[in-house]
Amino acid sequence: MASRAIQIRKKPKQKKLVNDIDDFIENHHGLKSELWVDINDCFISSLKIDRKTKNPRYIEQLAEDLKTRQINAVVARENNGKYEIISGECRYEAAKLINKKLLVRVVDWSDDEAIATIISENEKREDLCDYDKARAYLEYRGKLSIRNFAEKYNLKKSQVGELFQLEKIPQAVCDALPMTKLRAKQFSDIAAKINEGGTYIDAFIHFSPLLLSTERTITWKEFIARVERKVNPPRPPTQQVLERHIFKAPGVKVASISYKDTEFKAKLKKPLTYKQKEQLQDFLEKLK
Template sequence: MSARNLGRGLNALLGDADEPAQQPQGVKTVLLSDLEPGSFQPRRVFDEEALSDLVESVKTKGVIQPLIVREQNGGKYEIIGGERRWRAAQRAGLREVPVLVKNFSDKEAMEVALIENLQRQDLNPLEEAEGYRRLMEEFSNTQEELAQAVGKSRSHVANTMRLLALPEKVKGYLETGKLTSGHARALLTSKDPEALADTVIAKGLNVRQTEKLAQDGIEKKPRKVQPKKQSDKQAECDSLAADLSRALGIRVAIRSKTVGGDLILTYETLEQLDGLIRRLGASPAAGRQTSDTLTAESADEGDTLSLDGDDIGEVVFDGSFSDSLDGDTLSLDNIDK
């Protein structure tokens, strides 16, 4: 059957109601014992409560809408559409029901059975998904063609078919109505959908809460922390700091920056500070102020000497300290040993 006919739905297969001349076989009444369930029935679960309501309706009003059947050998009829009505009629104690006999091929019988249930919204999400799958795989329909046939969006068809990938346990919850299709789609992203499904049911979580739990349970790959590679410039500065520390007898640190850098001289006593100042050509008196903090500006503008007046302090040169670097190499020639 072409996609165009499939898109017309049941009318394309059953014939238009206002054209009885085109129907070689019409409505007739047959015994319930002459009807057999169809081999193409997509429904696997029959809701007992809904079926009981239908039984009460059949008891009072009978079967109003004929079952769709095709004739079999031996005077029997295969039910293509209307198995619930047939079951309800049995429980209601009826002996016969009205049927519409059609000459369907196997392909047409399957299409009618699936489309009728899909358009009636009588299927649970898994039955709907399986119906879509069969129509696509057995009749080579695309998702777009199938969506047009059943009056759904292509994304609805695609998302519904994804439910077939769920574990069997979760499928069971979906078939019995313990989980909705929204819950089930959220579980598809979970690392352990079965365990999460049990949690959702036990706590009565809604779809949004289920989605959050599913996302939280996804293992995030730890970001690899690359070891910080010491630049060649900083490595040379560390080597120069060690040489300068041996020359001055105090701790020395050199911190390289994009432009220039910091030279940090750490002293433990004021005597060490006096000796350091003398070596750098400064006046000893400049190291003593009542605030115990010394700031001396060198001849080159921007060099700042900061002294903390505790027993242990630091001398920090910044800014034009880079002037003492010749090609990123610090010279110790100007230090008076």
């Protein structure tokens, strides 16, 4: 079926107020390589695998924007009368949402050139998480080494190395942790621990709620420390250490302490402060 593409006019018509996208089409004058294309004649390229996680709210806001103007064209290759979008996936999704024509810049690129453009664009974007970036780059990698991949796409070898650590993390761990919020360096931390032994997998899954909770914040360093303590628990503290570091702290007055195996009971003369409760909680975690 022939494409319903409309070439942009070379000479401007008389200026008028822009009320909607149809008016904008008539008034906007882009490059010769740009076309206004029916949204049904466009599709996302199979090479465009970098955006696994999408923000519906952002798409809706962009759609409202596109009702009155489109400044930046999506980049696409012509493919059997259709337009295969290489860059501009969100604009495509937004235009599709409101069933409006899409401003398309037509290019004649090979797959390698298209992938290079996608990767180059990704490096400039702040809204793309490292998890989505890593999954896409691993699919683009083929048989390339970390060094060759970095050189081919003009990336830092250290950055690529950290991103590629994702392939060493079991899917069960990825499903449990908030991967879209983690950085590539943290992928390396997880992979390094898992490489030491399979028991770390259960530990990461066990403590994953700490990273998901909105009630209590925990640093990455504290999270890794807890994982480490679960896999390699420290020796139980002696009675003297327990009394000295918890109940003999300034402002804490103990009425009595009794011990039985791994349990203890303490009666305090005054309630613990919030900070002291936090210290006690952290201390008890080490005993688990």
